[in-house]
Amino acid sequence: MALNALGRHLALVGFMGAGKTMLAPLVAERLGRRAIDVDGELGVDIPALFAQGEEAFRAVEEPRTCELLAIDEPTVLALGGGSIKSQAVRDALGRSAFTVLLEVDVDTAWERVRASDRPLAQDEATFRSLNDERRPLYRGIADAVAFDLDGVLLAAAGIQHERGALARLGELVPGDGPVALVGDATVLGIHGAAAERALGDRLQSLHQLPAGEQAKQLAVVERLWSELRLDRGGTIVALGGGAATDAAGFAAATYLRGVPWVTVPTTLVGQVDAGIGGKTALDIPQGKNLVGAFHWPARVVIDEELLETLPERERRQGQAELVKTELLAGRELDVRGAAAYKAGLCVGDPHDRARRQWLNLGHTFAHALEAAAGFELAHGEAVALGLLAALRLSGRDTTAVEAALDPQPVQVDRDRAWEALLRDKKRTGDQINLVLLGDDGPVIEARSQAEVRAALDTLIA
Numbered sequence: 206m207a208l209n210a211l212g213r214h215l216a217l218v219g220f221m222g223a224g225k226t227m228l229a230p231l232v233a234e235r236l237g238r239r240a241i242d243v244d245g246e247l248g249v250d251i252p253a254l255f256a257q258g259e260e261a262f263r264a265v266e267e268p269r270t271c272e273l274l275a276i277d278e279p280t281v282l283a284l285g286g287g288s289i290k291s292q293a294v295r296d297a298l299g300r301s302a303f304t305v306l307l308e309v310d311v312d313t314a315w316e317r318v319r320a321s322d323r324p325l326a327q328d329e330a331t332f333r334s335l336n337d338e339r340r341p342l343y344r345g346i347a348d349a350v351a352f353d354l355d356g357v358l359l360a361a362a363g364i365q366h367e368r369g370a371l372a373r374l375g376e377l378v379p380g381d382g383p384v385a386l387v388g389d390a391t392v393l394g395i396h397g398a399a400a401e402r403a404l405g406d407r408l409q410s411l412h413q414l415p416a417g418e419q420a421k422q423l424a425v426v427e428r429l430w431s432e433l434r435l436d437r438g439g440t441i442v443a444l445g446g447g448a449a450t451d452a453a454g455f456a457a458a459t460y461l462r463g464v465p466w467v468t469v470p471t472t473l474v475g476q477v478d479a480g481i482g483g484k485t486a487l488d489i490p491q492g493k494n495l496v497g498a499f500h501w502p503a504r505v506v507i508d509e510e511l512l513e514t515l516p517e518r519e520r521r522q523g524q525a526e527l528v529k530t531e532l533l534a535g536r537e538l539d540v541r542g543a544a545a546y547k548a549g550l551c552v553g554d555p556h557d558r559a560r561r562q563w564l565n566l567g568h569t570f571a572h573a574l575e576a577a578a579g580f581e582l583a584h585g586e587a588v589a590l591g592l593l594a595a596l597r598l599s600g601r602d603t604t605a606v607e608a609a610l611d612p613q614p615v616q617v618d619r620d621r622a623w624e625a626l627l628r629d630k631k632r633t634g635d636q637i638n639l640v641l642l643g644d645d646g647p648v649i650e651a652r653s654q655a656e657v658r659a660a661l662d663t664l665i666a
């Protein structure tokens with residue numbers, strides 16, 4: 206079974222009327238991929254061909270579906286409802302796709318298709334019995350089940366969003382091998398017992414990381430390497446905020462040249478940002494996050510109940526990333542929607558070469574202010590300020606961000622902040638590339654140094 210859609214086609218399967226054809230282009234847009242509606246690619250008059258018998262239709266559908274699944278470039282495919290009756294199609298899915306069952310209740314499906322010319326939707330009783338017959342087949346081949354667009358995007362990244370999921374952790378960690386639970390010391394004190402209970406017999410060892418940013422040190426990871434007893438069949442489960450998951454993820458990326466890992470983010474930052482997308486990192490004296498690796502988690506478990514114990518000041522850190530994501534998406538988002546948005550960008554661009562960079566909205570300014578403040582400034586506050594600058598340079602109104610985050614200018618040395626910004630950014634001549642908001646969504650645009658410096662200066666008291 207595939208765990209995510211990385212480097213694979215994302216195939217939508219499901220019954221007639223589930224919305225596969227409608228959703229495929231929306232999923233594709235969010236992943237930056239091409240959408241293919243297999244029915245539309247058959248090049249035949251489907252009702253006419255069906256009139257010659259279902260077999261005549263399947264004889265055209267099967268080879269064409271397999272051909273499309275053999276395309277190298279990962280796409281998003283909407284498959285015909287009955288195509289998965291073919292063993293050849295099921296084999297092709299297993300080889301090259303992450304298969305998502307788009308679920309729909311049969312009443313809704315019937316309402317959607319009853320007036321259509323679909324050959325197998327001409328009579329309600331037949332339609333319903335066909336649904337009963339197909340259901341186990343869909344369940345049997347699907348790597349994941351989803352009900353809507355965000356559900357597909359979350360599944361594509363291997364994300365399980367579910368209240369109370371911590372109690373099911375034992376089932377949610379893929380495979381059946383041993384687990385090393387690695388957690389933030391504070392979080393283990395609160396949620397560790399529940400996690401241990403949920404892992405049951407699979408729990409092989411438990412490892413405490415210093416709470417917060419102190420976890421992201423080579424000495425901490427070195428100790429962890431020496432404690433781990435996993436072989437390649439084992440999994441590291443990382444429980445905590447972004448600091449714990451960054452450090453545990455780096456250990457997972459490097460131990461035995463890489464073992465699978467699962468993130469269980471316990472902060473708002475973690476659930477909408479750090480726990481998703483497979484970037485892991487350590488800090489070194491020369492700077493934060495300067496050492497790291499890409500290592501996609503086998504699963505991300507987002508349990509919003511875990512946020513109930515999060516201190517308010519930590520929640521505010523996450524609020525800034527949530528507002529950032531809302532600006533990128535152009536609409537209000539909850540935790541699930543924000544996680545799905547990041548998931549889409551990261552699955553489409555796992556190595557941060559293009560669209561994933563949009564997530565840096567406001568961050569060029571934020572990093573400069575943090576550096577100038579000697580890292581005494583909280584990241585969330587710096588991001589809130591950075592968003593103001595990005596909005597101003599985009600010619601956008603800032604009142605919504607001001608109302609949501611109340612950013613206050615900081616007292617730092619202006620020249621020091623500017624030097625940090627220049628050091629941080631690749632420049633082309635006088636121009637600096639920034640993520641900004643265009644009319645049709647995020648864009649990466651070059652602005653002159655004078656403009657960027659003026660925007661930075663407005664953030665400093």
Ligand SMILES: NC(=O)c1ccc[n+]([C@@H]2O[C@H](COP(=O)([O-])OP(=O)(O)OC[C@H]3O[C@@H](n4cnc5c(N)ncnc54)[C@H](O)[C@@H]3O)[C@@H](O)[C@H]2O)c1
Binds near residue numbers: 449
């Ligand atoms: N890898 C990525 O893509 C990515 C993205 C964003 C941020 N990050 C990294 O994430 C880190 C920041 O993460 P963070 O904001 O989650 O902070 P954090 O991990 O430092 O945790 C903040 C504090 O909250 C406590 N805590 C965590 N969960 C709790 C809970 N449920 N109840 C009570 N206390 C809890 C921790 O013990 C800690 O003291 C930074 O190091 C940053 O570089 C990584």
Ligand SMILES: [Zn+2]
Binds near residue numbers: 568
């Ligand atoms: Zn950030």
